[in-house]
Amino acid sequence: MANATIDMTLPPLPDYTVSEVPDLLPYVSDFWLSMILPVIVYWIVSIFFHIVDIYDIWPQYRLHTPEEIVQRNHATRYEVARDVILQQIIQMATGAFLSFSDPPQLTGKEKYDVAVWARRVRLAQRALPHLLGVLGLNAASISKNMASSHPLIAGALAGGYYPFLTTELGGSDGLVVPAFANWELTVAKAIYWLAIPGIQLFLAIMFLDTWQYFLHRIMHTNKWMYATFHSRHHRLYVPYAYGALYNHPFEGFLLDTVGAGLAYKLTGMTMRQGMFFFSFSTVKTVDDHCGYSLPWDPMQHITSNNAAYHDIHHQTWGIKTNFSQPFFTFWDRILNTMYVGDRAEKERQKVAEAALREKQTNGKATKSNGTAAGKAR
Numbered sequence: 001m002a003n004a005t006i007d008m009t010l011p012p013l014p015d016y017t018v019s020e021v022p023d024l025l026p027y028v029s030d031f032w033l034s035m036i037l038p039v040i041v042y043w044i045v046s047i048f049f050h051i052v053d054i055y056d057i058w059p060q061y062r063l064h065t066p067e068e069i070v071q072r073n074h075a076t077r078y079e080v081a082r083d084v085i086l087q088q089i090i091q092m093a094t095g096a097f098l099s100f101s102d103p104p105q106l107t108g109k110e111k112y113d114v115a116v117w118a119r120r121v122r123l124a125q126r127a128l129p130h131l132l133g134v135l136g137l138n139a140a141s142i143s144k145n146m147a148s149s150h151p152l153i154a155g156a157l158a159g160g161y162y163p164f165l166t167t168e169l170g171g172s173d174g175l176v177v178p179a180f181a182n183w184e185l186t187v188a189k190a191i192y193w194l195a196i197p198g199i200q201l202f203l204a205i206m207f208l209d210t211w212q213y214f215l216h217r218i219m220h221t222n223k224w225m226y227a228t229f230h231s232r233h234h235r236l237y238v239p240y241a242y243g244a245l246y247n248h249p250f251e252g253f254l255l256d257t258v259g260a261g262l263a264y265k266l267t268g269m270t271m272r273q274g275m276f277f278f279s280f281s282t283v284k285t286v287d288d289h290c291g292y293s294l295p296w297d298p299m300q301h302i303t304s305n306n307a308a309y310h311d312i313h314h315q316t317w318g319i320k321t322n323f324s325q326p327f328f329t330f331w332d333r334i335l336n337t338m339y340v341g342d343r344a345e346k347e348r349q350k351v352a353e354a355a356l357r358e359k360q361t362n363g364k365a366t367k368s369n370g371t372a373a374g375k376a377r
Contacts, residue, residue, distance in 0.1 A: 010123075011118070011177065012178075013112055013116065013119070014112055015112075021105040030275075031271075034095060034099055035092045035096060037278070038091070038275075038281075039091070039092065041283055042088070042283075045283055048241075049290045049291070050241060050242060053066070053240060053241075053291065058292065063238075063292065073235065074236075074237075075235040083246050084246055086249055087245050087249060088245070091257050102271055105272075114185065114188045115180070117187075117188035117192050120188075125160030126160055129158070129159050139159070142154075143157040165181055166179055197273060200267040200273065204266075204267045207262065208260055208281065208327070209331065211255075211262065215254065216230075216255065217323045219255075228248070229247075229248040229251040232246070232251070233246055233248075237314055237315065238314070239289040240289065240291050241287075245285070263277070285325070288306060288310045289310065292307060294307075305327060305328055305329045313339075317341070321338060324337075
């Protein structure tokens with residue numbers, strides 16, 4: 001009987017017919033697009049920063065000089081590009097497996113799902129009289145006084161009671177049934193189209209950050225794992241954009257591919273949500289390794305985990321700190337692994353040490369030349 005009462009007082013749910021979602025692009029299926037889109041955005045962003053780097057377009061925003069890239073890095077650009085492409089092949093193969101395991105993407109049920117949420121909004125209003133009663137307010141009296149001037153507010157205060165909102169069902173019987181208020185449908189649409197995808201994205205980011213922080217930190221604290229896997233990434237003491245995914249293949253698979261894949265699966269994203277999540281994560285990772293602190297780059301301002309922050313981790317004096325990647329820094333803050341020194345002071349020390357080494361080298365060369373000249377005489 002309770003279910004019958006609910007069915008009579010709540011607006012009915014619409015019928016629906018589902019069909020497969022058409023592809024976003026006419027000549028590329030969503031399946032293949034989901035495979036190649038993160039790779040495409042990786043190289044687009046990387047090439048942009050590579051051009052900026054090669055032509056020294058914004059030298060004032062560099063974190064390191066061009067000479068440092070050549071002198072301090074222990075991997076050639078060819079080696080970096082080769083290993084990145086290998087990791088991306090592994091990523092695409094894993095992505096294909098994940099896509100094959102996904103149910104088919106269907107459309108046609110959206111209005112039904114929105115109506116389900118609108119019903120939940122209507123049911124939630126039944127708690128309002130009780131909540132107002134706790135505050136010492138008489139919801140029934142307030143609703144009655146506002147019924148003529150603000151009927152929708154009065155209906156909400158009455159616990160979602162809108163006797164004036166009705167609609168006629170199609171058909172010969174002309175049955176009149178309750179209808180949703182426009183504001184209820186607006187809230188339901190916001191929940192369905194914005195809040196739920198936003199929560200899924202947020203949870204995926206939180207999972208990926210957590211996954212990468214602890215695995216990344218383990219690879220620094222475990223000497224065997226560092227020497228065997230992670231040390232390859234740190235051959236780039238001076239990071240640059242397309243070196244973002246320069247890793248040992250196993251590390252790249254475990255840290256990036258598996259982490260992002262699990263985040264995608266556990267949060268129940270659709271394939272198109274996955275396209276955005278993977279591409280967004282890719283752009284963020286490349287930007288964090290770009291070697292520039294650009295004041296107008298939105299990726300460097302959405303969180304404090306940016307190119308300057310991650311660059312500290314690539315330096316000998318900061319390698320045991322700033323493990324967080326690619327989005328937030330909360331694990332570094334919570335577990336006290338955030339670098340707290342003065343980067344500018346470290347840079348001044350580095351310049352002074354380099355100048356001292358150069359002076360010592362020149363002094364030895366001068367002394368050697370003088371000795372040789374004396375012997376010749």
